[in-house]
Every structure is written in structure tokens, then in C-alpha cells.
Amino acid sequence: MDQNHAGQIAALLNTRNQLVKNYDAKAILSARARFLFEVRDNQVVGCVELKKVQW
Numbered sequence: 001m002d003q004n005h006a007g008q009i010a011a012l013l014n015t016r017n018q019l020v021k022n023y024d025a026k027a028i029l030s031a032r033a034r035f036l037f038e039v040r041d042n043q044v045v046g047c048v049e050l051k052k053v054q055w
Contacts, residue, residue, distance in 0.1 A: 001032045008044035009037055 001009075006025040014022045028035065037047035 001029065001035070001037070003029070004042075005037065005039065005044055006032070009035060009047045012044060012047060013049075 003025055006028040009028050010023040010025050013019065031049075034050050035047055036050065037044050039045070
């Protein structure tokens with residue numbers, strides 16, 4: 001993941017969700033191991049964040 005992709009992921013998350021806090025590229029890069037994303041023509045078209053939870 002590079003800075004450009006991290007910025008695109010942050011933009012997707014911020015615009016498509018009703019979040020308490022907004023993501024930025026720095027936050028995405030610092031947690032890059034938790035994100036899966038798909039790139040087409042150098043554009044991020046989808047992403048998910050993986051988090052462990054306890055039920």
C-alpha cells in the first residue's frame with residue numbers, strides 16, 4: 001500500500017460511511033495490515049477493514 005492508495009481508502013471510508021471520526025492516509029498507513037483493498041487502473045474500488053472482536 002502506498003500513500004496514494006491510503007488516501008483513496010480514507011476518502012472511500014469517509015464518504016461512504018457515517019463515522020464518528022474521519023480517517024486520513026496516515027491512519028490507514030499505520031494500520032495497513034488490517035485493510036484489504038482492490039485496485040483497478042490504479043484506483044481503489046473497494047476496501048474492508050478487518051478487526052478481531054470478542055462475542
